[in-house]
Amino acid sequence: MKIGELLGIGNTARVYRWGKTEVIKLFYDQNFAVMEAKNAELINSLMLRAPKYGGLVDYEGKKGLIYERIDGPTMLWNIEPSEESMFYNARLMANLQYEIHQVKNKLLPNLKPEITHKINHSQEISNHDKQIITDILASLPDGNSICHYDFHPDNIIMSPNGPIIIDWLNLLAGNPEADVTRTSMMIQSDSLPPNAPGWLMHRESRELFNKEYVSEYIRLTGMNDEFLEEWMIPTLAVRIDEMQGEYRQEIIDKLQTRLKKQDEVDEGN
Ligand SMILES: Nc1ncnc2c1ncn2[C@@H]1O[C@H](COP(=O)(O)OP(=O)(O)O)[C@@H](O)[C@H]1O
Ligand SMILES: [Mg+2]
CATH class of the missing domain: 3.90.1200.10 (Aminoglycoside phosphotransferase (APH), C-terminal lobe)
Incomplete structure (x- = not known):
């Protein structure tokens, strides 16, 4: 899939549109990607107000986390x-x-x-x-x-x-x-x-x-x-x-x- 518009820049990652309903979070530090992926799996299984986690993908040599896109300002x-x-x-x-x-x-x-x-x-x-x-x-x-x-x-x-x-x-x-x-x-x-x-x-x-x-x-x-x-x-x-x-x-x-x-x-x- 092709990466879309840049939605947000944080201290640890950039987040882009990914397909019609998702985003991809690309970390500056790959170790953090693995850490957050583990947490995201657990969060998915709990009843919390969090975006649905869609898994870890390789994007241009980097690990990217796929999440449900949430519209709105922070x-x-x-x-x-x-x-x-x-x-x-x-x-x-x-x-x-x-x-x-x-x-x-x-x-x-x-x-x-x-x-x-x-x-x-x-x-x-x-x-x-x-x-x-x-x-x-x-x-x-x-x-x-x-x-x-x-x-x-x-x-x-x-x-x-x-x-x-x-x-x-x-x-x-x-x-x-x-x-x-x-x-x-x-x-x-x-x-x-x-x-x-x-x-x-x-x-x-x-x-x-x-x-x-x-x-x-x-x-x-x-x-x-x-x-x-x-x-x-x-x-x-x-x-x-x-x-x-x-x-x-x-x-x-x-x-x-x-x-x-x-x-x-x-x-x-
Ligand atoms: N699931 C999402 N849907 C839409 N925008 C998002 C989503 N996750 C993150 N963003 C946008 O990307 C920004 C950075 O994401 P965040 O996960 O907070 O990264 P960081 O760890 O770098 O702060 C957020 O402030 C928000 O604007
Ligand atoms: Mg943040």
């Missing part, structure tokens, strides 16, 4: 620069993620061991800090909820049939608290998608969006918000190697600020 592009629209979408996002977290799985790589491994292999974190961070992680609760672990407004397509969640490359099973902290961390970050809508440029708007998103998740679960600070140190630590340049530095600085605070608390005890 949530990122659907949010209007008004408080009403921002709050509506922030709450919708929390509800969609909450829905995913109700699905449990014991087969997937487990979140805590996976991120412990990543932190231990990071070149940017000292051995001293690795010990502190992995100790914190070990003290946090386990879980076996489906965690998308890259859940943000550009991975939700607002289709005529309702919101559909794409991009399950980072799929893990673990505690929902970890997934919500990761999303909250990403929303607050200065790193924005290329050509992002103007309202996102203002940090205050992103903070407002984050606050509404977190409040809604807390309202749905009856949890208190302490988990966000508890998970933030390992969440930032695992993010470092995914970022480059000034955005990597932003994450390192946030992590160091928190580690320092933690050190002061420990000394006080």
Whole structure:
């Protein structure tokens, strides 16, 4: 089959039309293609709002993933620069993620061991800090909820049939608290998608969006918000190697600020 129009450019892949009803996702890194293919098969078997996965093909020497085409803008592009629209979408996002977290799985790589491994292999974190961070992680609760672990407004397509969640490359099973902290961390970050809508440029708007998103998740679960600070140190630590340049530095600085605070608390005890 011949590749069609370019539909989207992400950090890991480009997505093109493929035939009348499908798309092909071509990864820059072939290892990621194999990883996402495995996740996509599992997602296909679960009751989740995800595009139907059609298999792995070879396209001009590269591996391509075939998915059902979902029409519509991503949530990122659907949010209007008004408080009403921002709050509506922030709450919708929390509800969609909450829905995913109700699905449990014991087969997937487990979140805590996976991120412990990543932190231990990071070149940017000292051995001293690795010990502190992995100790914190070990003290946090386990879980076996489906965690998308890259859940943000550009991975939700607002289709005529309702919101559909794409991009399950980072799929893990673990505690929902970890997934919500990761999303909250990403929303607050200065790193924005290329050509992002103007309202996102203002940090205050992103903070407002984050606050509404977190409040809604807390309202749905009856949890208190302490988990966000508890998970933030390992969440930032695992993010470092995914970022480059000034955005990597932003994450390192946030992590160091928190580690320092933690050190002061420990000394006080
Ligand atoms: N099934 C799909 N149907 C239509 N467009 C899609 C589909 N999957 C992805 N896209 C488009 O391609 C973009 C990148 O895809 P995504 O899976 O999020 O890749 P990345 O991992 O690089 O972020 C999306 O933001 C969206 O615009
Ligand atoms: Mg994406």
